[in-house]
Amino acid sequence: MTARPDPLNDDDRFMNIALEEARIAAYAGEVPIGAVAVIGSEVIARGHNLRETLNDPTAHAEMIVIREASVKLEQWRLTDVTLYVTIEPCAMCAGAIVLARVPRVVFGARDPKAGGGGSVFQILQEPALNHRVELASGIKEDICSNILKDFFGNRRDRDKVEIN
Amino acid sequence: MTARPDPLNDDDRFMNIALEEARIAAYAGEVPIGAVAVIGSEVIARGHNLRETLNDPTAHAEMIVIREASVKLEQWRLTDVTLYVTIEPCAMCAGAIVLARVPRVVFGARDPKAGGGGSVFQILQEPALNHRVELASGIKEDICSNILKDFFGNRRDRDKVEIN
Numbered sequence: 305m306t307a308r309p310d311p312l313n314d315d316d317r318f319m320n321i322a323l324e325e326a327r328i329a330a331y332a333g334e335v336p337i338g339a340v341a342v343i344g345s346e347v348i349a350r351g352h353n354l355r356e357t358l359n360d361p362t363a364h365a366e367m368i369v370i371r372e373a374s375v376k377l378e379q380w381r382l383t384d385v386t387l388y389v390t391i392e393p394c395a396m397c398a399g400a401i402v403l404a405r406v407p408r409v410v411f412g413a414r415d416p417k418a419g420g421g422g423s424v425f426q427i428l429q430e431p432a433l434n435h436r437v438e439l440a441s442g443i444k445e446d447i448c449s450n451i452l453k454d455f456f457g458n459r460r461d462r463d464k465v466e467i468n
Numbered sequence: 469m470t471a472r473p474d475p476l477n478d479d480d481r482f483m484n485i486a487l488e489e490a491r492i493a494a495y496a497g498e499v500p501i502g503a504v505a506v507i508g509s510e511v512i513a514r515g516h517n518l519r520e521t522l523n524d525p526t527a528h529a530e531m532i533v534i535r536e537a538s539v540k541l542e543q544w545r546l547t548d549v550t551l552y553v554t555i556e557p558c559a560m561c562a563g564a565i566v567l568a569r570v571p572r573v574v575f576g577a578r579d580p581k582a583g584g585g586g587s588v589f590q591i592l593q594e595p596a597l598n599h600r601v602e603l604a605s606g607i608k609e610d611i612c613s614n615i616l617k618d619f620f621g622n623r624r625d626r627d628k629v630e631i632n
Binding site: 355356357359360361362363367370371374375377378379380381386393394395396397398400401402403405417420424425427431432433434 | 507519520523524525526527531534535538539541542543544545558559560561562563564566567569581582584589590592594596597598631
């Protein structure tokens with residue numbers, strides 16, 4: 305149960321589950337980003353962005369998954385969890401990942417406008433903080449990115465929707 | 469209701485309420501940080517750190533107050549809210565403040581180890597993001613800081629407690 309997912313065999317598989325969550329978000333009119341928390345080969349939490357549905361600015365996919373995993377594990381330290389997310393975490397989510405002591409994050413596409421995993425801030429690997437996160441990126445990058453592009457492309461004429 | 473608090477007359481008053489929240493946290497064995505959300509001269513949400521009580525790594529005072537204010541206002545954009553917090557927000561909380569479009573943050577003492585309002589990161593005023601926050605700091609700084617120092621001083625021999 306405490307073994308890590310195997311990057312070679314498992315990263316694609318778990319990113320596909322995060323992508324399923326992103327599609328559920330899109331269907332509900334939410335910015336399509338999904339996330340999954342994994343211990344060993346078991347999904348312990350999955351979720352997607354729910355900002356509009358919950359009227360909650362903090363309801364990003366990663367936050368929902370971190371909170372659900374903490375409830376399930378009955379502890380705030382998620383030291384055995386690998387977190388998969390379709391898009392690079394923003395500053396808030398990157399901060400939460402560090403606070404939760406998540407050891408490894410796998411994300412799909414970069415967010416050059418607001419990413420907190422190296423694009424705008426490097427919160428996940430800041431030497432000054434008391435925890436640093438192992439990072440992998442580019443897993444199913446095009447699919448993760450295209451779901452967002454399609455969503456904003458479709459909506460451009462109707463609403464102005466902001467990713468963050 | 470949409471008027472801002474008056475910095476000269478109101479900042480001390482609302483920081484005192486945030487300090488009350490910090491004391492409630494200390495009493496419960498939580499890292500003593502408190503926050504208040506204000507519109508005009510009305511407190512619309514108040515809260516303190518609840519990480520240990522809720523087993524939730526995201527349960528910082530600012531997050532609790534932002535979420536409570538969003539529920540109360542039935543919207544995720546907190547464009548009329550001034551947020552008071554006893555200690556400089558961390559990366560997660562600073563990110564959430566930007567996501568919620570909070571226009572002004574007033575904090576007491578800096579957090580040189582993890583602050584996201586200029587100390588380790590400057591998330592609240594990053595030109596690349598789509599929102600920048602007006603900042604005031606140093607309000608009741610010594611009291612805000614001493615509550616934390618006393619808490620960690622008292623606990624040093626018993627537990628190892630981390631602020632973040």
